[in-house]
Amino acid sequence: MPKDGGSGSRGSGSRESEGGGARSAPPEPVKSSPLVPRDSGRAIGVTFVRFTPRTPHDTRLVLWGKRSASAAAAFRQLRERLIERNDPRTILCTSANPGDGKTTLATNLALAYAELGRPRVLLIEGSLRAAALSQLFGFKPPIGFGAQLVRHRGQPDEPWVVVQLGTQPLFVLAAEPHRCPQCAASLPEDARFCGHCGTTVGHVAADILDAVGFGAAVRRFRETFDYLVIDAPPVLSPGGVHEVQDTADAVVLAVLKGHARRRDLRRTLEQISPRPVAAVALLDE
Numbered sequence: 001m002p003k004d005g006g007s008g009s010r011g012s013g014s015r016e017s018e019g020g021g022a023r024s025a026p027p028e029p030v031k032s033s034p035l036v037p038r039d040s041g042r043a044i045g046v047t048f049v050r051f052t053p054r055t056p057h058d059t060r061l062v063l064w065g066k067r068s069a070s071a072a073a074a075f076r077q078l079r080e081r082l083i084e085r086n087d088p089r090t091i092l093c094t095s096a097n098p099g100d101g102k103t104t105l106a107t108n109l110a111l112a113y114a115e116l117g118r119p120r121v122l123l124i125e126g127s128l129r130a131a132a133l134s135q136l137f138g139f140k141p142p143i144g145f146g147a148q149l150v151r152h153r154g155q156p157d158e159p160w161v162v163v164q165l166g167t168q169p170l171f172v173l174a175a176e177p178h179r180c181p182q183c184a185a186s187l188p189e190d191a192r193f194c195g196h197c198g199t200t201v202g203h204v205a206a207d208i209l210d211a212v213g214f215g216a217a218v219r220r221f222r223e224t225f226d227y228l229v230i231d232a233p234p235v236l237s238p239g240g241v242h243e244v245q246d247t248a249d250a251v252v253l254a255v256l257k258g259h260a261r262r263r264d265l266r267r268t269l270e271q272i273s274p275r276p277v278a279a280v281a282l283l284d285e
Contacts, residue, residue, distance in 0.1 A: 045157065045158070045159040045160060045220065046159060046160045046162065046220070046221070046224050047159045047160070047161055047162075048161070048162045048164045048171055049142055049161065049163055049164070050163070050164045050166070050167075051137070051139045051163050051164070051165060052165075052166050053137055053138055053139075053165055053166060054138055057138075058136045058137070058138070060103070060104045060107065060108075060136060061107060061108070061111070061136070061137075062075065062104070062108050063075060063076075063108050063111040063112060063115070071284070072108075074281075075108040075111070075112045075281075076112050076115070078109060078112070078279060079109060079112040079113055081279065082250060082252075082278065082279065085278065086249075086250075088248075088249035088250035088278065089222065089226065089227055089228065089249055090218065090222065090227075090228040090230070090247060090249045090250075091109065091227070091228070091229050091230065091248065091249065091250050091251075091252060091278075092126075092230045092232050092241070092244065092245055092247070092248035092250070092251045092252070093105045093106035093109060093229065093230065093231055093232060093252050093254060094232040094233070094234060094235055094241045094245075094251065094252075094253060094254070094272075095234050095235070095253060095255070095256075095268075096234060096235055096236050096253075096255075096260070096261075096264040096265060096268040097234050097236055097237065097264060098130065098234050098237060099256070099259075100234065100254050100255065100256045100259065100260070100283075101254040101255075101256045101281075101283040102231060102232065102234065102254040103132050103133070103136065103231050104254070104283060105252060105254040105281050105283065106123065106229050106230070106231035106232075107123065107133070107136060107137075107231070109229055109252070110123040110170060110227075111170065113227045113229070114168050114169055114170035117169070118169070118226075119169060119226035119227055120169045120171065120224065120225045120226050120227070121169060121170050121171065121225065121226065121228075121229065122162065122171045122172075122173060122221055122224075122225040122227070122228050122229070123170065123171070123172045123173070123229050123231065124145070124173045124218075124221075124228060124229070124230045124231065125145050125172075125173060125174045125175040125231055126209070126214070126230045126231055126232040126233065126244045127175075127231060127232060127233040127234075128145065128146045128175045128209050129233075130233070131144070131146075131174065131175035131176060131177045132177075132231075133172055133174040133175070133231065134172075134174040134175075134176075135177060137165065137172060137174075139163060139174075141163065141174045141175070141176060142161055142163070143161050144174065144175045144176030145174060145175040145176075146175045146176055146209075147176060148160060148161065148173075148217075149209070149210050149213045149214065149217070150210075152213060152216075152217070153210070153213060156216075160173070160217065160220065160221075171225070209233075209243045209244065211243040211244070214243065214244055214247065215246070215247050218247040230244060230247070230248065232244050232245070235267075235268045235271050235272060236264060236267060236268060236271070241271075242271070245272065245275060248275070250278035250279075251272060251275055251276070251277050251278055252277070252278055252279045252280070252281060253268065253277050253279070253280045253281070254281050254283055255280055255282050255283065256283050256285060257282055257283060257284050257285060258285060259285070
């Protein structure tokens, strides 16, 4: 479904609060290892720990499942179209509203790039108040992206810590899930109290995206990784995509089949403007 000169891709998706997956586990207890740029042997402050995903995988990980070969092929086709059209190296995945499939889009697009074998791919959680990546893949971040942003304000030379998924060249920089400080239940991004125990909930510093720090982090990651895929906030939500969109070479918009409203899509394109949408991915619910 081409839109605004971009490419269209139809894939299988689900509401982002749904999907089955393994219980979160810590990454393997191995010493973190430095990553170095391909064009030099100098370490620049990015280290990784390895995590081996366990089955069953979350149903949103289309490229790891056997549920829909056609949906997996659609994400690979989207990857190829992006490569053919200027080959953007920092790709921002977003949607008009929460639940429209942006995380499904970002994760499967990152998996599709990692399938190429040689390129290093970093999947970044840019929606700190609605963190989902660690739960989707089934691991607990050794230190979340939000906490690392806070740490780097005072200690800019500290290494960034990312998680490698198995032995493939896919790395994840996940944020801490927004949880109740009393009972640790997962909460929606806009929650002000816990529906499980009634505790009043406030956002901590690690929930708030530091746009300046985020931009500096992306510049650092570009020296080490070939592709960055950002799971960004929804455009029409408070504290949305505007904090991160200037770091991207291309924007890909997730649209959930049967749920998109023309008015919301028009407002989304207006708010992203003047940055064009490189592609639209139409996802099945």
